[in-house]
Structure formats: C-alpha cells, structure tokens
Amino acid sequence: MKETLWERCVAFHGHSCPGLAIGFRAALEGMSALGLPLQPVQDEELVCVSENDACGVDAVQVLTGCTLGKGNLLLRPTGKMAFSFFLRESGRSVRVLLRPIPRDAMTREERRLYLLHGPPQELFVFGKPAFPLPERARLFESRVCELCGESAPEHNMRLQNGKLVCLDCFQDYTRGWFTPVRPATKGELRS
Ligand SMILES: [Zn+2]
Ligand SMILES: [Zn+2]
Numbered sequence: 594m595k596e597t598l599w600e601r602c603v604a605f606h607g608h609s610c611p612g613l614a615i616g617f618r619a620a621l622e623g624m625s626a627l628g629l630p631l632q633p634v635q636d637e638e639l640v641c642v643s644e645n646d647a648c649g650v651d652a653v654q655v656l657t658g659c660t661l662g663k664g665n666l667l668l669r670p671t672g673k674m675a676f677s678f679f680l681r682e683s684g685r686s687v688r689v690l691l692r693p694i695p696r697d698a699m700t701r702e703e704r705r706l707y708l709l710h711g712p713p714q715e716l717f718v719f720g721k722p723a724f725p726l727p728e729r730a731r732l733f734e735s736r737v738c739e740l741c742g743e744s745a746p747e748h749n750m751r752l753q754n755g756k757l758v759c760l761d762c763f764q765d766y767t768r769g770w771f772t773p774v775r776p777a778t779k780g781e782l783r784s
Pocket of ligand 2: 738739740741742743758760761762
C-alpha cells in the first residue's frame with residue numbers, strides 16, 4: 594500500500610528524491626495524527642499550509658488532496674520543512690516539522706530510505722501551528738484593469754493615480770520594505 598502510494602507520488606513529481614520523501618512522510622504522519630484515512634480529500638475539509646515550495650509539496654498534494662487548484666493548499670514561505678494540517682469541521686490541527694538530518698551522515702539514497710521508513714518521532718516534531726486556519730477560498734467579482742484591459746478578482750486590484758489597476762500594472766511603493774509573511778497576532782493564535 595505504502596509502496597504504491599510512493600510510486601504515485603514519484604510519477605506525479607517526475608523523479609524519486611529525498612525531498613519528495615519528506616513531504617510523503619509528513620503527509621502520512623499528519624493525516625494519521627488527525628485520524629484521517631489515507632485518501633485524498635474531495636473538497637476543502639482538510640487544509641495544508643506548507644512552509645516551503647520544495648519537492649515534498651508534490652507528495653503532499655497527491656496523498657492529502659490538498660491542492661493549489663482547490664485552494665486548500667497554501668504557502669507560508671518561511672522555507673522551513675514544516676507542513677501544517679487543519680480539519681475545518683473539528684478545528685483539529687497538527688504541524689509536522691522535520692528534525693535536522695546531518696548532511697554528511699548519510700548518502701542521498703540512505704537519506705531517502707531513512708525518511709520513508711524511519712520512526713516518526715525521530716524524523717519529525719509534532720506540534721500545533723502558530724497561525725490560524727486560513728479562511729475558505731472565496732469568490733470575488735472580476736474587475737477590468739484600466740491600463741492593460743485584463744480582468745482580475747477585485748481583491749487583487751489597486752488604485753493608482755485614480756485608476757483601478759491590476760497587480761502587473763501597479764507600481765508598488767514599498768521603498769525596500771518587504772514582509773513575506775505577516776506574523777500572526779496574539780489573538781489569532783490558537784492554543
Ligand atoms: Zn525532487
Ligand atoms: Zn493591468
């Protein structure tokens with residue numbers, strides 16, 4: 594069973610690698626921690642927030658059914674090897690964080706096998722996500738950009754010199770300030 598699932602992930606991803614094995618195990622362990630059957634969800638009942646956009650995310654999509662297109666796979670780009678899983682209905686959640694593996698302790702293949710078969714507690718830290726469950730994907734009215742004529746959902750439009758413009762046409766005014774991830778406020782943190 595586990596072998597077939599791994600092969601399915603490799604087929605989707607394009608190759609077999611240790612990175613894919615991280616996402617594979619994180620998804621398996623996350624689903625089991627939430628008491629879910631090993632089946633991809635059909636809708637948005639399960640949400641995954643991935644903290645990286647590396648190889649492992651592909652295995653997470655195949656195994657959990659959390660996908661970019663369904664809107665139940667979200668990226669929180671800290672670059673950490675962590676995946677959080679939330680159940681909408683019950684509010685249950687788990688964050689699965691990979692423990693550091695010394696680079697030179699194993700060959701690439703040994704690392705892949707260790708990630709696939711090693712004991713879960715040795716591989717991962719299981720905790721609570723330090724950020725809230727993201728709201729459901731919403732539908733927005735489309736608006737037409739007054740500069741390029743292309744339409745985009747209303748929440749992605751900006752006002753520029755009195756014109757409604759899309760993000761491509763908008764000239765941002767950050768002066769070097771850049772916040773990739775908004776830190777969660779205290780009230781948002783769940784215990
Ligand atoms: Zn890969
Ligand atoms: Zn535009």
